[in-house]
Amino acid sequence: MYYAKITGWGKCLPPAVLSNADLSTFMDTSDEWITSRTGIRERRICHCNFSDMAIVAARRALAAANVAPEELDLILLGSLTMDSLCPNTASLVQNAIGARNAASIDINSACTGFLYGLHIGTNLIKTGAHRKVLVIGGEFISHYMNWARRDVAVLFGDACGAVVLEASTERTGLLAARIGCDMDTSSAIQITNFGSAYSRLSDDFLYLGWNFEGQEVFKRAIKGMAFACEDVLMQTGLRMDDIHIMVPHQANRRILDALAKRLDIPEEKIMVNVHKYGNTSAGTIPVALTEALEENRIRPGDYVLMASFGAGLTWGAGLVQWGDRTVALQVSDADLPPCQQSALEILAPHIQRYKAHAL
Ligand SMILES: CC(C)(COP(=O)(O)OP(=O)(O)OC[C@H]1O[C@@H](n2cnc3c(N)ncnc32)[C@H](O)[C@@H]1OP(=O)(O)O)[C@@H](O)C(=O)NCCC(=O)NCCS
Structure with a gap:
């Protein structure tokens, strides 16, 4: 019986920063409200392709683990904001990093994509089917955003x-997981007008x-996460007091506070970086996990x-x-291509298009 030890971690944040004040220059909102x-x-705001961010995060994680790309036998990539419909983005990462012995799979489970990937990758290692798996989570959500919708954007x-x-x-890595899906609320978050469910002949495609x-x-x-947390504690026979740090999905500070209250976990045990990056969907957990390690908030065991x-x-x-190591073995010099534009300049064509449509 094998466990799936987490031996490397890495993040990629595009450099262009969009502040709340920037948003209020083109939509009816305010720093106070947000x-x-x-x-x-x-x-x-990303100035290149999603795969560029994924490649940088992948190279940094591989360096931290001191694993060569050829050693990987599987790449799982959680995202809903692919570079293109075909080929999948995991295979673009595979090609760029030279992971010639890997299979490559995209997982579209929105913000839960990384956790789903960690669960699948861990269990494929536990069965002996795979030995070295790269799990990526991230999003280029600004490209798919409707910039006329202040409640979402x-x-x-x-x-x-x-x-x-x-x-x-x-005995290390993901010891227990509980994943699920509330099938009756599929329309609560939905990107419409893209895909075969929508008119392919519409000018508004x-x-x-x-x-x-x-x-x-x-x-x-809050309900779903609290239920799942209680379930994994039950599966492992642990209590909330045994948890050293919680690294939750970062969607909204108020959701994190309510979750902490419901689970009776002290605020200082919760990793929070939503103020800096907003909701990066499948990217939130691997980015927050990497930052928790960089800030020495995770210790061996x-x-x-x-x-x-x-x-x-x-x-x-x-x-x-966690395993016996919280320090990267090597540091990669991989980075995104330089960005010459401000976040508002990158977004200008998108904003114009949505503004024109609203007229
Ligand atoms: C979206 C969210 C922040 C809204 O907060 P809320 O307290 O529920 O606010 P409401 O939706 O009740 O909106 C209150 C008012 O603010 C307005 N408003 C919405 N977005 C606004 C914005 N960006 N700026 C200013 N006002 C805004 C609304 O129009 C509404 O005005 P009204 O009362 O005149 O109709 C909150 O519901 C939330 O975070 N939900 C979870 C969503 C999420 O995380 N999704 C991702 C899942 S991975």
Whole structure:
């Protein structure tokens, strides 16, 4: 019986920062509204492709693990904002990093994509089917955003993170997971006007709509994550007091506070970076995990609780026992191409298109 040890971790944040003040230059919103309702102060906007962020995060995670790309036998990539419909983005990452011995799979479970990937990758290692798996989670959500929708556009940002899993006989890695999906709320977060469910002959084909029931998602998120967390504690025989740090999906500071209250976990045990990056969907957990390690908030042997929710409505939790190493073995110099534009300049064509459509 193998465990899937997390041996490498990495993140990629695009450099262009979009502040709440920037948003209020082109939509009817304010720093006060966004900060008080969500805790978000700024987010990042990607100036290249999603796969570019995924490649940088992947290279950084591989360096931290000191694993060569050829050693990987599987790449799982959680995202809903692919570079193109075909080929899948995991295969673009595979090609760029030279992981010639890997299979490559995209997982579209929205914000829960990374956690789903960690669960699948871990269990494929446990069965002996795979030995070294790269799990990536991230999003280029600004590209798919409807910039005329102030209730949605202020919430999200772009980022990517990755971890390396390696077969190990030590009791470490993801010890238990509970994942699920509330099938009756599939329309609570929905990107419309893209895909075969919508008219392929419409002139508005590239005008993406968003169905977004914020309050319904808010309630379901807390309920789903709390249920999943209690389930993984039960599976492992641990109590909330045994958890050293919680690394939850970062969608809204108020959701994190309500979750902490419901689970009776002290605020200082919760990793929070939503104020810096907003909701980066499948990117939130691997980015927050990497930052928790960089800030020395995880020690060898610690119990790390993860929880997530997203469109579907998908939800889940995972309980990880950290291994014996919290320091990267190597540091990669991989980086994104230089960015010459401000976030507002990058977004200008998108904003114009959605403004023109609204007229
Ligand atoms: C979206 C969310 C922040 C909204 O907060 P809320 O307290 O529920 O706010 P409401 O939806 O009740 O909106 C209150 C008012 O603010 C307005 N408003 C919405 N977005 C606004 C913005 N960006 N700036 C200013 N006002 C805004 C609304 O129009 C509404 O005005 P009205 O009362 O005149 O109709 C909150 O519901 C939430 O975070 N939900 C979870 C969503 C989420 O995380 N989704 C991603 C899942 S992975």
